[in-house]
Structures are given as structure tokens and as C-alpha cells.
Amino acid sequence: MEKKTFVTKEQLKEIIKEYPTPFHLYDEKGIRENAKALKEAFSWNKGFREYFAVKATPNPFILKILQEYGFGCDCSSETELMLADALGFQGPDIMFSSNATPAREYKLAYDLGAVINLDDITHIDFLEKTTGIPKTICCRYNPGGTFTISTDIMDNPGEAKYGFTTEQLFEGFRILKEKGVENFGIHAFLASNTVTNEYYPALAKVLFETAVKLKQETGANITFINLSGGIGIPYRPDQEPNDIRVIGEKVREVYEQTLVPAGMGDVALYTELGRYMLGPYGCLVTTAIHEKHTHKEYIGCDACAVNLMRPAMYGAYHHITVMGKENMPCDHKYDVTGSLCENNDKFAVDRMLPKIDMGDLLVIHDTGAHGYSMGYNYNGKLRSAEILLKEDGSTQLIRRAETPEDYFATFDCFDILSNMKYR
Structure with missing residues (x-):
């Protein structure tokens, strides 16, 4: 039995024109x-x-x-x-x-x-x-x-x-x-x-x-x-x-x-x-941005454990849908990972999924509770946006994504940003 998403690929393609992945989406x-x-x-x-x-x-x-x-x-x-x-x-x-x-x-x-x-x-x-x-x-x-x-x-x-x-x-x-x-x-x-x-x-x-x-x-x-x-x-x-x-x-x-x-x-x-x-009324939307072929097959996403901690912390299962490929055979075995400097930064291990191509949108299910709320800033990662998919199909930004300014704001005695040479 396949878990169905509450959002379509067409809707997501419109959403990401305004809000880049990763983000949490609520129904x-x-x-x-x-x-x-x-x-x-x-x-x-x-x-x-x-x-x-x-x-x-x-x-x-x-x-x-x-x-x-x-x-x-x-x-x-x-x-x-x-x-x-x-x-x-x-x-x-x-x-x-x-x-x-x-x-x-x-x-x-x-x-x-x-x-x-x-x-x-x-x-x-x-x-x-x-x-x-x-x-x-x-x-x-x-x-x-x-x-x-x-x-x-x-x-x-x-x-x-x-x-x-x-x-x-x-x-x-x-x-x-x-x-x-x-x-x-x-x-x-x-x-x-x-x-x-x-x-x-x-x-x-x-x-x-x-x-x-x-x-x-x-x-x-x-x-x-x-x-x-x-x-x-x-x-x-x-x-x-x-x-x-x-x-x-x-x-x-x-x-x-x-x-x-x-x-x-x-x-x-x-x-x-x-x-x-x-x-069930929240999901994490992320994009496949890397593939790695070593001792295992890896798909690297632009989301990581700071966006969804439960798999890394508990080994918790979260279902993954590759948008647009719902009816394709799950004949590829992947570890689906983020970019943290921790080996447990994996949304899925040995998960059978359709072939994933770079740029595919992945929906990680059931993140509406204890998803965004357990986020953190390890590796200097910034927490993602939260978006509400409204009843009429429109979207509303209900929490913007963090910026570097947010991350550095608590260093009130040292102005990091003004000292950056590239700025």
C-alpha cells in the first residue's frame, strides 16, 4: 500500500518558484x-x-x-x-x-x-x-x-x-x-x-x-x-x-x-x-542534488537532519515519495542522505525507491509534528521555511527560512557580517 501525498507535483513546481527547497509544507x-x-x-x-x-x-x-x-x-x-x-x-x-x-x-x-x-x-x-x-x-x-x-x-x-x-x-x-x-x-x-x-x-x-x-x-x-x-x-x-x-x-x-x-x-x-x-498533515519537501556510487548507492538532498531529526535520532521511519514517479517500480536501493558531517544524517537506509534523477523532488511524509520543531543549527545549517497549503490550493508563508543574519545575531559583541571580506 502506497502512502499518498496531499500535494501534487504540479503544485510543488509552482511553490518552488517562490520558495526554494527544502521547506516544511502543511495541509x-x-x-x-x-x-x-x-x-x-x-x-x-x-x-x-x-x-x-x-x-x-x-x-x-x-x-x-x-x-x-x-x-x-x-x-x-x-x-x-x-x-x-x-x-x-x-x-x-x-x-x-x-x-x-x-x-x-x-x-x-x-x-x-x-x-x-x-x-x-x-x-x-x-x-x-x-x-x-x-x-x-x-x-x-x-x-x-x-x-x-x-x-x-x-x-x-x-x-x-x-x-x-x-x-x-x-x-x-x-x-x-x-x-x-x-x-x-x-x-x-x-x-x-x-x-x-x-x-x-x-x-x-x-x-x-x-x-x-x-x-x-x-x-x-x-x-x-x-x-x-x-x-x-x-x-x-x-x-x-x-x-x-x-x-x-x-x-x-x-x-x-x-x-x-x-x-x-x-x-x-x-x-x-x-x-x-x-x-500526517505536514511533509518535508527536498530536492535530490547529488548521487554517489561507492560501497552503496547514495542520494544527497538539500535537506538534512537539521530539518528532520527523527531518523537520525531514533532511526525513525519516514516514507518517501519521488514526485512524478509514484507509479514507477521501486527497483533501486538507496541511502537518502543530507549533508551534515555525521554518518547518521540519513532519511532512509537501504530504501527501495524508483530511480532518482538529479532535480527530482522528494516528499518526506509525516513531518507535521516533531519535524520543524526539533530543528537545530549544527554545521551552521539554517532552518527551513514553513508553508501552509490552504484549503483553496493557494499557499501562505507561515515562517520564513532562516538567514545568515539570524544565525549570527546572538554574537552581539562581534559583528561577523561586517567583517566578512567577500561582502
Whole structure:
């Protein structure tokens, strides 16, 4: 099964007349349709709200689109909080989930009225000394061990640096209640990028049962449960995508089996999806500029790992389409590389693709989340532009490409550019 692009070769040929490759391209139509589907899937829960994980795609134009659907922001740093504030997200529109958090970031979150999601029991005292304890607060739960569905180990929460242990969670709720907290939330992230409709219901069962016990043993007023992220996308063409409506219905069944009988049928559900919301609706467009025939066959692109870090960092698979050759046989084996001075700067290793000619446009799929946002400047490389493919087929530049002036701007005591002889 072949993954299809949301843009045609003809459209790309027009786009590159104005914006040279490489660049990240986003599909407005797909983003909007997915936002609607998520809202519909959880419409049975009156308090449902998606807090988009800003770290996945921190672009104001994207955030404004999601804001139209009533979504909030899940922020994890000072600058993400500043971005949310600048875009008009206010108070409970913002969830602040961070770890090893500096005092100034807690203070900014508190001043903005954001819902603070505490990562550790020791942060209770830290927060109290920094800002005071707010009336509404959330705590991140890590039950430890391994998280399994059927016989497949999905992830290892016990190895994760995040969250309260079970004992700490109950003790933390008691302490916070004594300190005047009136409304509580709990949050957990137990597995990443799951391509199964069973993950969210299994996670919900853990959280719902924990919430019931917390209410019974601490008397805490639990007003929301944050199911966080973890719903994945099919990076590989042979994977079946998740069905968000099936997921929503399965979570509803667990909610009615667990929370409703405990008198907690008014608890709001939150999500903080990043990859699921944006991943498939972005791609990295790059041009083949070199071919190398040595011990292997290499195709060198004008993009590199600074534009998409996941393959180099995780060995992650991202599908590649050679535009205009979608129906040609994949009878050539290539390593598709960038130009960094690192051997792991490869978008694909031993990938079977159609014959690639110099100048061919390559679309690297599923970069809409954790693509541009993980970029960096190693080797002095400059981050690429971000472009929105609008519903009417037109394009909008939503972040310009970096320039050498941007790269040198932080050398405020040494004017690099004026000293360059070639200038």
C-alpha cells in the first residue's frame, strides 16, 4: 500500500518558484478535518477539550487554526507560554506540563492563570515558595513498571523521568488539599506513538480507577482527567491508522463503567495530542542534488537532519515519495542522505525507491509534528521555511527560512557580517 501525498507535483513546481527547497509544507484541509473528527469522537463528554501539544508544531498560524475549534495549548516551557499568551490563549486555555521546571516558568504559568500540571511531589513545596498554590492543579502520574496491552509491551513507564509514583500521588493530593486546592486533575502518558485503538481505553481505565480511589481516600474534588498524548500515526504504508471515533467510543464505555457508578459522571476529559493532530498533515519537501556510487548507492538532498531529526535520532521511519514517479517500480536501493558531517544524517537506509534523477523532488511524509520543531543549527545549517497549503490550493508563508543574519545575531559583541571580506 502506497502512502499518498496531499500535494501534487504540479503544485510543488509552482511553490518552488517562490520558495526554494527544502521547506516544511502543511495541509490546512487535513488539519481542519482531523480537528473536527477529534471533537466529534469525544462530544459525549461535556467538558472535553484538546490541549494541543505546542512542542509538536510551535507555529502561530497552526495554533490559530486549532484555536478556532476551541482547542487549548499544552505548553512545556517559558517561550511556549509566551507564544500561547501572545495568541490570545487565556487562563484555563493553557495547560503547563513541564519537568525540572525553573521558578520563573512556574511564575509565568501562575501569572497567566494556566493549569499547572505538577511533575513531582517535591514541586509542591517549590511551587508554594515560588508563587503559592493555585486553587486548581493537576498532577502527573507514573505507575511504574511496564504498560502492556494484551501480550505486547507498549512502553516502560518505570524508566521514564516523569511523574508521581502511586504512593506519592495519594500523598500529594492530601498535601495539596490541605494547602487549599479545590479542583484536581490527574494526567498520565504511558506509551508513545501507539498505532492501536486499544491504547487510550487502556490508559483511561488506569486513570479512571485511580481517580475513583483518590476521591475515596483523599476526598479530593477531581474535575478533570487528562489522557495526554500517545495516539500515534501510521508512519509505514502497511500500518492501519487509528480510528479516533472508535477510540472515543471505547473510552466512553470505560468512563460509564468506572466513573459514572462512582458518582464522577461530570468529570471532564482532556487530551494533549500533538503527533496525531498534525503529523500526517505536514511533509518535508527536498530536492535530490547529488548521487554517489561507492560501497552503496547514495542520494544527497538539500535537506538534512537539521530539518528532520527523527531518523537520525531514533532511526525513525519516514516514507518517501519521488514526485512524478509514484507509479514507477521501486527497483533501486538507496541511502537518502543530507549533508551534515555525521554518518547518521540519513532519511532512509537501504530504501527501495524508483530511480532518482538529479532535480527530482522528494516528499518526506509525516513531518507535521516533531519535524520543524526539533530543528537545530549544527554545521551552521539554517532552518527551513514553513508553508501552509490552504484549503483553496493557494499557499501562505507561515515562517520564513532562516538567514545568515539570524544565525549570527546572538554574537552581539562581534559583528561577523561586517567583517566578512567577500561582502
